[in-house]
Amino acid sequence: MNQDANGQDAREAGLQDGPKGLLDGPDTILALVLIALCGLLYWVSAGFPEPGLFLGENVLPEHFPRLLLVAIGVLALLLPFEHRLEVDRWPLIRKARRAPIGASTFVTMGSLLILVGIGEWIGTILTIVIAAVGLPLLWGERRLMLIIPYAAIFTGIVTYLFSIVLSVYFEPGVFGLTLR
Amino acid sequence: MELMLTGFGMVADPAIIGVILLGVIIGVLVGALPGLSSPMAIALLIPFTISMTPIAAIAMLAGLYCAGTFGGSITAILINAPGAPPAAATALDGYPMAKRGEAGRALGLATISSVTGGILSLLILLLAAPLLARIAITFTSAEYFALALFALSMLASISGKSSIRNLIAGFVGVFLSTIGIHLTTGVERFTFGVNELYDGLPFVPVLIGLFAVAELLRQARVGETVFERVRANVMKLPSRGDIRRIKYTVLRSSGLGTFIGILPAEGATVAAIMGYNEARRWSDRKEEFGTGIPEGIAGPEAANNAATGGAMVPTLALGIPGSVSTALILGAMVMHGLKPGPYLLENQPQFLYAIFAAMLIANLAFMAIGIAGAKLFSQLTLIPRTILWPSVLVFAIIGSYAHSSSFFDIWVMAIAGIVGYFMLRFGFGPAPLIMGLVLGPIVEENFSKAMIIHDNSILSMMERPLVLLFFGLTILSLAGPVRSAIKARRNKKVLLATKEGE
Numbered sequence: 001m002n003q004d005a006n007g008q009d010a011r012e013a014g015l016q017d018g019p020k021g022l023l024d025g026p027d028t029i030l031a032l033v034l035i036a037l038c039g040l041l042y043w044v045s046a047g048f049p050e051p052g053l054f055l056g057e058n059v060l061p062e063h064f065p066r067l068l069l070v071a072i073g074v075l076a077l078l079l080p081f082e083h084r085l086e087v088d089r090w091p092l093i094r095k096a097r098r099a100p101i102g103a104s105t106f107v108t109m110g111s112l113l114i115l116v117g118i119g120e121w122i123g124t125i126l127t128i129v130i131a132a133v134g135l136p137l138l139w140g141e142r143r144l145m146l147i148i149p150y151a152a153i154f155t156g157i158v159t160y161l162f163s164i165v166l167s168v169y170f171e172p173g174v175f176g177l178t179l180r
Numbered sequence: 181m182e183l184m185l186t187g188f189g190m191v192a193d194p195a196i197i198g199v200i201l202l203g204v205i206i207g208v209l210v211g212a213l214p215g216l217s218s219p220m221a222i223a224l225l226i227p228f229t230i231s232m233t234p235i236a237a238i239a240m241l242a243g244l245y246c247a248g249t250f251g252g253s254i255t256a257i258l259i260n261a262p263g264a265p266p267a268a269a270t271a272l273d274g275y276p277m278a279k280r281g282e283a284g285r286a287l288g289l290a291t292i293s294s295v296t297g298g299i300l301s302l303l304i305l306l307l308a309a310p311l312l313a314r315i316a317i318t319f320t321s322a323e324y325f326a327l328a329l330f331a332l333s334m335l336a337s338i339s340g341k342s343s344i345r346n347l348i349a350g351f352v353g354v355f356l357s358t359i360g361i362h363l364t365t366g367v368e369r370f371t372f373g374v375n376e377l378y379d380g381l382p383f384v385p386v387l388i389g390l391f392a393v394a395e396l397l398r399q400a401r402v403g404e405t406v407f408e409r410v411r412a413n414v415m416k417l418p419s420r421g422d423i424r425r426i427k428y429t430v431l432r433s434s435g436l437g438t439f440i441g442i443l444p445a446e447g448a449t450v451a452a453i454m455g456y457n458e459a460r461r462w463s464d465r466k467e468e469f470g471t472g473i474p475e476g477i478a479g480p481e482a483a484n485n486a487a488t489g490g491a492m493v494p495t496l497a498l499g500i501p502g503s504v505s506t507a508l509i510l511g512a513m514v515m516h517g518l519k520p521g522p523y524l525l526e527n528q529p530q531f532l533y534a535i536f537a538a539m540l541i542a543n544l545a546f547m548a549i550g551i552a553g554a555k556l557f558s559q560l561t562l563i564p565r566t567i568l569w570p571s572v573l574v575f576a577i578i579g580s581y582a583h584s585s586s587f588f589d590i591w592v593m594a595i596a597g598i599v600g601y602f603m604l605r606f607g608f609g610p611a612p613l614i615m616g617l618v619l620g621p622i623v624e625e626n627f628s629k630a631m632i633i634h635d636n637s638i639l640s641m642m643e644r645p646l647v648l649l650f651f652g653l654t655i656l657s658l659a660g661p662v663r664s665a666i667k668a669r670r671n672k673k674v675l676l677a678t679k680e681g682e
Binding site for chain 2: 030034041044045048049051052059060068075076099100101105108109112119120127128131132139140141150154161165166167168170171
């Protein structure tokens with residue numbers, strides 16, 4: 001089995017260079033961040049307005065989210081010790097965590113946020129055209145004879161399908177681009 | 181009988197059959213492409229269904245769900261790269277068989293096993309769903325709360341890297357479902373003054389972000405993969421000898437897969453792994469597993485497709501999803517104004533037959549499409565990633581935007597994608613979060629009602645036998661991973677002792 005095989009690899013990896021201490025550093029930080037977030041949201045829930053007198057007989061709006069925040073907080077407390085609890089699976093988590101993120105991931109993330117940020121201004125059609133042309137270029141595709149026909153045909157079909165067939169309103173943006 | 185005919189009649193419309201076939205083609209395509217998954221495809225396809233009738237929309241998504249599970253086996257057999265996680269076990273014997281020059285036979289075995297598993301599970305869906313719904317209709321909110329809690333606890337044991345992280349992700353999903361106006365008191369919760377959040381976090385953009393954008397970001401640093409291809413001739417249907425050899429494996433795996441599918445939160449991947457293990461356990465040729473034997477393909481393939489019908493049982497009868505894909509289908513049903521659960525089957529029993537007919541058509545269609553197009557689908561892996569993933573991004577943007585024509589939804593998709601990417605890095609899968617997001621409203625609504633009825637006393641709730649049963653099952657399902665952890669620690673100690681001895 002792949003999973004068994006992975007598990008075996010993981011066990012081997014864990015045996016070779018697993019953390020020796022009681023707590024795992026990165027997971028301790030992760031747990032602290034989660035607990036801090038839960039604390040913050042718990043505090044936010046304290047500011048919910050009081051429901052009316054009659055409605056107050058129901059379960060109050062903050063009760064359920066607070067129960068969840070406490071549950072998440074308690075589970076987060078276990079994270080620093082997880083390498084000792086889940087010896088089989090934990091090395092796989094560490095492997096994923098240790099893999100370098102890479103500049104291309106950050107550039108893709110940043111570009112996506114910029115594109116969404118300017119999306120309303122440039123309009124829906126231009127947003128998807130930029131996504132179809134920009135991402136291949138960002139990821140190192142230099143065959144313009146591939147990108148240009150792909151972007152033209154693919155975005156054309158998608159735009160037609162949503163704008164005309166499914167009657168979705170497309171924001172025209174400053175350039176006034178619209179199919180309708 | 182009349183209901184069955186009405187249900188079949190609802191699907192026997194050329195337009196609906198057309199969308200089912202489209203769903204099947206997309207499903208096989210997505211299933212065959214490593215990196216793309218059925219949940220991702222369902223998330224991206226939901227916006228396309230906005231103008232469809234509820235039956236057409238759900239039939240299309242159900243068709244995609246069945247075919248996506250099968251599609252993964254094509255690339256698992258031909259290029260040793262399972263297109264979808266449920267096909268991982270198929271590659272163990274499928275690829276060696278293909279390398280021996282029997283690719284057509286391997287594909288044929290996978291197809292027949294999948295179709296048989298799928299159809300048998302549909303028959304069980306037809307029998308079990310109304311029975312379960314009849315029982316569930318007597319449930320009070322306390323039973324429903326306990327059942328939903330049990331479903332959440334099952335997240336601890338779904339395939340993933342860590343039970344603790346799965347549970348945290350599940351609870352975060354439930355927490356996210358509390359954003360917006362509290363329905364009973366009208367109080368705004370965690371909206372931080374953002375008007376668009378009053379109705380809650382938009383479901384489809386979150387799905388698309390977590391499944392599509394997070395994976396896209398992960399793919400950003402993965403280079404182009406060149407797969408070693410096995411030459412595939414036409415698919416060969418299994419010979420009589422092969423059928424005689426696999427028939428009990430298929431039947432056993434179909435039963436097992438259906439049962440695993442029915443369990444809340446457990447899906448096709450777990451079913452396939454267990455189907456493979458059981459095929460091996462019952463076989464006289466245990467040592468031949470992994471060398472390319474028919475039982476090694478039939479076991480996981482029958483089980484993973486049987487899980488699709490099984491997973492629809494709690495989804496339709498209880499409104500509790502049986503897997504991630506059915507959680508998305510459940511979300512789509514709600515989006516189309518349906519309320520999945522016992523009352524849906526009570527008030528519109530023909531709906532069950534319509535879904536049955538749609539999934540039956542899907543199973544037969546993917547057999548035909550699989551036989552005719554396996555070679556073509558395996559060639560799809562030749563599409564450069566610099567074209568494939570931008571297409572996913574375009575669908576992600578337009579899909580998030582389409583539901584309410586709002587750029588706010590694209591923001592939600594992008595943020596969910598970035599958060600999802602970091603979640604993946606830290607071992608938190610998107611599946612438990614989505615299950616939590618879907619189960620959240622059910623848990624909260626029934627928790628609130630049960631607390632009012634039982635004077636804020638959990639002990640009083642536990643006087644009801646079914647509540648006690650579900651709480652007991654919750655404890656058992658949480659104890660499972662603890663038991664595995666203890667066993668793993670013991671194994672580690674033995675390994676260490678052996679190493680020291682050496």
